[in-house]
Amino acid sequence: MHRLAEAVILAVRAHGEHGAVVRALTRQDGVQPGYVRGGRSRGLRPVLQPANAIRGEWRARTGEQLAALTVEPLHSRAALHAEPLPAAALAWLTALTAAALPEAQPYPRVYDGLTGVLDAVEAAPSARGWAAALARYELLLLAELGFGLDLSACIASGALDDLAFVSPKSGGAVSRAAAAGYEARLYALPVFLREGGMADWPDVFDALRITGHFLARDILIDRRSEPLAARTRLVDLMKRAVA
Template sequence: MHLRAEAILLSVRAHGEHGAVVRALTESDGLQPGYVRGGRSRALRPVLQPSNLVLGEWRARTEEQLAGLTVELIHSRAPLFGEPLPAAALQWTTALSAAVLPDAQPYPRLYSALDGVLAAIEAAPAARGWAVALVRYELLLLAELGFGLDLERCVATGRDDDLVFVSPKSGVAVSRIGAVGYERQLLRLPPFLTAGGAAEWDDIVDGLRLTGHFLERDLLIGKGAEILAARSRLVDRLMRAVA
């Protein structure tokens, strides 16, 4: 096994006294794990930062063996980890992707979308500049892994207009008329997810609540409290930023 490709670093875990196991997303070959010798060294720690773009080279004698990985930094986003809100967004987005994507399955749309979200966070550390992109990335992640929401028509009436809620059970949109009497049991569907355009803070929060419900229910079962804690930190910091 020999692979050489640009990749977005998603997670880094210490292994042994000096090494690190890295999971990185490539455009054509999906998520690729690898062992970086000396990955905990002073020289490599700034390189092995989740969200960084690297040129990776994976080598293994067999497909079943954990590949040895060498990395060359292409673009660093490490400075953003000095800012609490961008840091929380980077940590959540990369941790989520590392936790739910299967190894070696190509998801070119997800790679492109993730790269776009990370670039948006870097370009505009204020949340209004990237939060909409983050919600859309989470929706795409659900769809690509087989848990997409149906936001085209109302599950109760079949109408395709005035869609303002989503059923937390079926993941299908509900119109205002179809929701009468059940509003408190439904998740709000923010307009930017169906009509596009700008989003107010309330819409962004509702979007994160919507995607968070289905991520936790369908993709993060048994993934550990650490992943959900990363999302909680992000939402808490967003709420403080808009308060």
């Protein structure tokens, strides 16, 4: 097996005295693990950080064997790890993606979405510039894994207009008229989650409440639930930033 591809590092785990097992997301071949000889060395530690972009070369004798991986740095986001909010965003995005995606299955839209939101975190002067993109990435991941929310029409009436809520059970949109009397049992649906664009903080937190519910219910379950702590920390930091 020989593979050469650009990738985003998702997770790094020490292996042995000097090496590291790296899981990275490629566009065409999905999540690919590999053993990096000397991965804990002074020269490679700055390269092998979650969210960094690399060109990886994976080699193995068989498809079942853990591939040997050599890396070439393409783009470093290491400086963001020194800033609390961007660092928390990178930690959550990479941990979520690593936990949610099965290995060796292509998810090109997830790869594009992840690189896009990582670029937004890096480019925006404040969290307000990327928080909406982060929520939309979570929505995309749910959809790509088969747990997409139906926000196109009211699940109760079929109405296409005035969609103001989301059902926590079905994941379907609910119109304001159909929700009358049941608002407290539903999630508020911010407009940007359906139509894109920028969002104010109240809308961002409404969106994160929706996506967080379905991520925890449908994807981050059992042993994969550990990354949720990183999400809790990120949301807490966001709330402090706007308090």
